[in-house]
Amino acid sequence: MDSYDVIIIGGGVVGCMTARTLSRYTLRVLLIDQEADIGMGASSANSAIVHAGYDPLPGTLKAKMNVAANPLWDALAGELNFPFERRGDYVVAVGPGELARLDKLLEQGKANGVPGMHTISADEMRHREPNITPDTSGALWAPTGGICDPFAVTIAAAENALQNGVTLKLDTAFTGFIIEGKKITGIHTSHGDFGCRWVVNAAGMYADEVMHQAGVRPEFQITARRGEYAILDRAEITISNVLFPVPSNISKGILVTATLHGNTLVGPNAENLPDKEEHSVSPGGMAELWEGAKRLIPSLQPRHTIAVFAGLRASGNAACATPGVDYGHDFVIEIPREVEGLVNLGGIESPGLTAAPAIALRVVELLKDAGEKLTEKHDFQPIRPARPIFRHLTHDEQASLIRRDSRYGRVVCRCELVTEGEIMAEIHGPIPATTYDAIKRRTWLGTGRCLGGFDMPRVVDILSRELKIPPETVTKKGPGSEFLIRSTKDVEVADAH
């Protein structure tokens, strides 16, 4: 049985950021994920926003982690080479009735320690965002808000962790703990047992089930709260700001935001679902989305949609531990007393993406507090090298890239201008992209207005060639999601039953 110092369950942004942070130390770390790729849960379907931190209630872990993490993002983006822009964000009041809420948010932001916030007039808001509703009555401006590509963040963190010695096992599902007395000594998985001294439970939607297996927090439950989104064609309309409505008690509301890919993103709504694997988009949800979006930007048109998707927030029911703070959906970041060797990261919904770097640092503190002697590696490599992105280059740079490697000359995705060279780099990358969706998340291929109609047969062909597998076994997102059934020359004989 292979043994590790730390096993991290879950390769979402929290798990990957934790793996990267732990890779600074002389620890043997294993990161497992049940899916065919990392980042397939909430990390790949969210608003892609690095929050300033005025939204969570003061005193909550959500507020602390958010505000602690926000300033870390610039350095992180530099080291890990992922795109990040600190554009700031607005909470836009519509009609006179909402202005009072802005003041309350401003107070909350100050209490949380968010720097630089102030309110602006309706005229100033109209000046900064010409598409804004004429009914705006003013806005709250938070200059430290930012936007990122959450999948790029997740993969960059994971790749850097691997560079620094972390082992990654995909398609590997946690099935139970190996416990001796009160101490966790390993885990059972779908691919055998692994020994360890520590388990970090970063299982996202399933973090409750993982801790229950260790007999911890039986009352803790994660509910899948669906958020639906629409992405708009950048050729039709481009909103370059991050615009929130005035929040309700249960969510930040339906926002309209710029993305780093230039397309405007609209969403999310919030709906609790009984099924943790329900990723469908609903007609009612779409109607709700457009109602919310048009309230901020009346000129947005549903027909400009180029993609719709739904993400699931892992919404927990843990009470805030700070005395006097009445809040029932806080993060769980703890070493529980019931067993030895477990770190729980549970209920990490929004602002979980923003908070991930601070949560990872908190894991280090918790381990130190538990008596773990952490020694920094002398050869830790903080820089994760970037790979070329053809569409971001000037024509001269494109020309020299193609001269160096001719595969960068063949455009496979016409809408997003993704080349065969980029696809090859990901298939043979540090965390090999072996499915269509894995390539899509890494290169942004197939996300444009033809939704992969052009590139799909070509990518299936490339994957088949590079992985040396028949085209019929190439998948969209792992086993069971094959694109093709058989060659036209093959004949299927009907089953006798």
Added chain:
Amino acid sequence: MPIKEKYDVVVIGSGPGGLAAAIEAKKNGAEDVLIIERDVEPGGILLQCIHSGFGLEVFGKDMPGPAYAQHFISDALTAGIELLLDTMVIDITPGRRIFACGKHGGLIDIQARALVLSMGCRERTRAQIRLPGTRPAGVYTAGTAQRWVNVEGYMPGRNFVILGSGDIGMIMARRLTLEGAKVEQVLEVMPYLTGLTRNYVQCLMDFGIPLHLSHTVNRIIGNKRVEAIESIQVDERWQPVPGTAQVVPCDTLLLSVGLIPENELSRKAGVKIDPITAGPWVDDGFETNVPGIFAAGNVVHVYDLVDWVTEAGYAAGRSAAQFALREREKERRHIPMIAGLNVRYIVPQAIDKENLKEGDIRLQLRVTQPLEKLVWIEISDGENSITRKRAPYARPGEIITLTIPQRAYDQVAKAGQLRVDVTKR
């Protein structure tokens, strides 16, 4: 052959529109003509259209797509037209500078005296019709499935539901059935067929494939691969009729829900796009608002027949050669074409009346609503009739062609605009 830095005429795309434009440009005196094609073979989408139905108007005989394309490929090569394959144009400027890249030629920078856009069209996707449900493997546009079956030789499913009664969808229903798949049903949200009647008869009726009008897909079911779809009836405002939802087990949903001209490059060059056709605004010489940039074929508006694409390509190629040779006057006196009663759009969007001296000018249009009775299609100057013709019906799925006769020159010359109405007789 090495690629030159300058060409008289550069054509983007080697589908039927591009091939015809290049051939006609050469025939009209352009010396250096280059076609840039992103695929490894010339011919465009025709190469995957192995069914017949091509060539009746141009050649007077029925041909499969690849044979139709081959005719023009051979003519182009014989005429000395240069063909740059496996090369994608990534940028064009209003001054007709073209940047393209390929695996073999690197990044190429070419200056064209005249440029013909013939990038064709792309298929509408599930997002554009806002199809709810999950995002599994097994949801494909009909054209993508057609490429897999006809070009690559792979079946993308066993049991199909097809959404949309467009031509590609109906043709694929027949094709998949012949390849051993089961097409459960074809759903059409409109109360009428959107493709050609002949395809309904030959592809659906002859194979016993049911067509359900006023029906759509309510949601897609299945997380990894499509397991079923839920169909639902819609009312006249496309709203679901409660109680009509039905789960139809299938492993593949094909979408044939319309085509959109592909104009991302056109926009980069500052070409004005007509919001109705989603293609460039063009005049009767198929010149766009940017002097020296022409457009031909489905990039302008989506045609019913490839033969008409070829004819549009000829016209654009002729104008492009004239421009390159400086025979085409720079100044245009455009008379706008106005879409009147029950007319959705007209191509060209404007005409130069001086061209009427050379001959009739052809217009093509689509109606908004189907009229199943005898109709009048009338061109007027807004008040007085210029010409009109009769038709047995007018349907949105079928383009109506009519001409402004040369003899109408005097009347047209005085008009500030021309208007077309399609009305019941």
